[in-house]
Amino acid sequence: MAVIRDVMPTFELLQPSTVADAQRLLEQHREDAWVMAGGLDSFDWLKDRIKQPKIVVDLSGIDELKGIRSTNDGVEIGAMTTLTEIVHHPLVKQKYSVLSQAAELVASPQIRNQGTIGGNVSQDTRCWYYRGGWPCYRAGGNICYADTPVGRNREHAIFGASRCVAVHPSDSVPALIALDAKFVLRTPKGERIVNAEDYFVGPDIDITRLNILQPGDLLVAIRIPATWAGAKFYFEKVRDRNVWDFPLMNVASAMVLSGNNIERIRIAVNAVAPRPMRLKAVEDAVRGKPADASTGEMAGRLAVQGAVPLQFNAYKVSLMRNLVKRAIGGVQEAQWAS
Amino acid sequence: MGFIEWATNPWGRSVPIHIAWFLIWAAVIGGLLFMIVHAIYVGIFAQHKEFAKNDSPATLAAIPERVPRHSLVARAFHWIMALSMLVLLVTAFLPKVGVRFDWVTYHWIAGTVLTVSILFHIVHASFFLDFWSIWPDKIDMRDAMRRVMRFMGKPEPPPDRFAKYPLENKLYHGVIILAGLAAIVTGVFMMKRVQTIFFTRNPYLFSDMTWGMMYVLHGLAGVGLIALVMVHVYFGIRPEKRPITKAMIFGWMNRDFYLEEHDPERWAVEKASSSQGKRG
Numbered sequence A: 001m002a003v004i005r006d007v008m009p010t011f012e013l014l015q016p017s018t019v020a021d022a023q024r025l026l027e028q029h030r031e032d033a034w035v036m037a038g039g040l041d042s043f044d045w046l047k048d049r050i051k052q053p054k055i056v057v058d059l060s061g062i063d064e065l066k067g068i069r070s071t072n073d074g075v076e077i078g079a080m081t082t083l084t085e086i087v088h089h090p091l092v093k094q095k096y097s098v099l100s101q102a103a104e105l106v107a108s109p110q111i112r113n114q115g116t117i118g119g120n121v122s123q124d125t126r127c128w129y130y131r132g133g134w135p136c137y138r139a140g141g142n143i144c145y146a147d148t149p150v151g152r153n154r155e156h157a158i159f160g161a162s163r164c165v166a167v168h169p170s171d172s173v174p175a176l177i178a179l180d181a182k183f184v185l186r187t188p189k190g191e192r193i194v195n196a197e198d199y200f201v202g203p204d205i206d207i208t209r210l211n212i213l214q215p216g217d218l219l220v221a222i223r224i225p226a227t228w229a230g231a232k233f234y235f236e237k238v239r240d241r242n243v244w245d246f247p248l249m250n251v252a253s254a255m256v257l258s259g260n261n262i263e264r265i266r267i268a269v270n271a272v273a274p275r276p277m278r279l280k281a282v283e284d285a286v287r288g289k290p291a292d293a294s295t296g297e298m299a300g301r302l303a304v305q306g307a308v309p310l311q312f313n314a315y316k317v318s319l320m321r322n323l324v325k326r327a328i329g330g331v332q333e334a335q336w337a338s
Numbered sequence B: 001m002g003f004i005e006w007a008t009n010p011w012g013r014s015v016p017i018h019i020a021w022f023l024i025w026a027a028v029i030g031g032l033l034f035m036i037v038h039a040i041y042v043g044i045f046a047q048h049k050e051f052a053k054n055d056s057p058a059t060l061a062a063i064p065e066r067v068p069r070h071s072l073v074a075r076a077f078h079w080i081m082a083l084s085m086l087v088l089l090v091t092a093f094l095p096k097v098g099v100r101f102d103w104v105t106y107h108w109i110a111g112t113v114l115t116v117s118i119l120f121h122i123v124h125a126s127f128f129l130d131f132w133s134i135w136p137d138k139i140d141m142r143d144a145m146r147r148v149m150r151f152m153g154k155p156e157p158p159p160d161r162f163a164k165y166p167l168e169n170k171l172y173h174g175v176i177i178l179a180g181l182a183a184i185v186t187g188v189f190m191m192k193r194v195q196t197i198f199f200t201r202n203p204y205l206f207s208d209m210t211w212g213m214m215y216v217l218h219g220l221a222g223v224g225l226i227a228l229v230m231v232h233v234y235f236g237i238r239p240e241k242r243p244i245t246k247a248m249i250f251g252w253m254n255r256d257f258y259l260e261e262h263d264p265e266r267w268a269v270e271k272a273s274s275s276q277g278k279r280g
Helices: A019-032 A040-047 A083-088 A090-095 A097-104 A109-114 A117-122 A172-178 A280-286 A293-303 A315-329 B022-045 B057-062 B072-093 B103-127 B138-151 B167-193 B208-237 B239-250 B255-261
Strands: A012-014 A033-036 A055-058 A068-071 A074-078 A182-187 A190-195 A218-224 A232-238 A249-258 A261-270 B004-008 B014-019 B066-068 B252-254
Touching (some): A083 A097, A097 A232, A117 A218, A249 A315, A261 A280, A280 A315, B072 B103, B167 B208, B239 B252
Parallel strands (some): A012 A055
Antiparallel strands (some): A074 A218, A182 A218, B004 B014, B066 B252
């Protein structure tokens, strides 16, 4: 890890109080502007002096971007809503508990008080070679230091690697994908709404960023439709220590059952690929089948097909297989055949 | 503003990582400037071509209406190479100007097609075509000097007509060999750094400095090829060059153009029945 130097480089701090002002500033400064939400990702970069933007646009003064609102078709969460608010919001807890569970497992209470949902889904990868400032592919260089015979890649990708093997670190994203959330963007061309899984981009398409936001774009809200309200949810995060850690892997599922059979399901995992993965093939395969151990076994095996582990992360294959099993069949795996 | 981008590797050493991407635009502008200058030269300053001619009646009688120039195999190679080159340039440089797609996969596939076609061409040209027809000879040099002197108003005899390929064609071929081989050789090594079906990845094959120089050379060859391809397309569509372009499509050029620009003594026409012989 880089040594935090604690003295940030000089930049111009702009603090708009409306979305319109923020948009104007972002359009005006485009590539020169750094968008800061809660600051937890931003301050790492700035204090390490690895990113040295000319302009920082601080969104914390924009009230329009804060809060959780009930809508005709579900709920809308402002991008600057803190993770703590999401954890404790009664509507989210009651109808979309997979999201409050996921948000509660992010980092530490202090970080959840400051961190926002927009920042959590838009944060950069935690690959330490990249965060350490080495000139890797993602940083504009010509090598992936993690994907070498001796590279430390225990936390890296088993799917979707294309030159870069870093993974997306968010805990809230799989829950949002499972809930079929829509991300609302303001772009210079107008408002754009994308499905949660389409907000993210892999290194095969753009190796320098994890999401589709272009200079001048702003994520303003996340809308969760009522489609999956009150469904049977599952969220599990596996990490090296039980507080203040990024996921080695996490999984979220939303199921609607008919009797014990799976009528509808959405399932997503993160920290296995450069972008969060919705497991469409698994969803198709288990639809109509009982939500039990044998379906979970089958789903787990299907989920890891095509995984390509690196030197030190083969454990992620069995971890993913088991998490997907549990997301479908529950946690009674002790009774299952392994 | 340097031509090469440098970075510090984990061992604290400054290493090149790639060319500066503004060179893409420099190549495009360079190619455009060449076209403009050439078009002005041809339109305003160039004198009418004048060649020394002394074809015997027997020679003239032996020239068919359609003069075979490129075999089907040679034409197929040319167009496969052209297509793969275009794919390589598009997949290499569009992402640098903001167009996002899975370019690496298309790039190495097109690079493989180009490499295989070039290997085929080397064997084909060396053993089945007139290998020396594309290389400048003494007469080319002498005639080039004569053309320059005559352009400057010096009393020089007119140059001979061209052999199979005009000198500028031969020089272009030489430059494209240099740029193409530089891109291909470095590109083949670079495939060791990405996932392909051919090699096991080994990013430690060379030192960071050697890899960096390889990326720089690959980039320089690439931007050079942008300008070279632009110029090639420009000549391909110029009115006075169209018979040559048509010959690359249909395989033959007409008798009048042949007698006007090519010397039957330097490029002997083959009989139609032996048209599958040594043609480039």
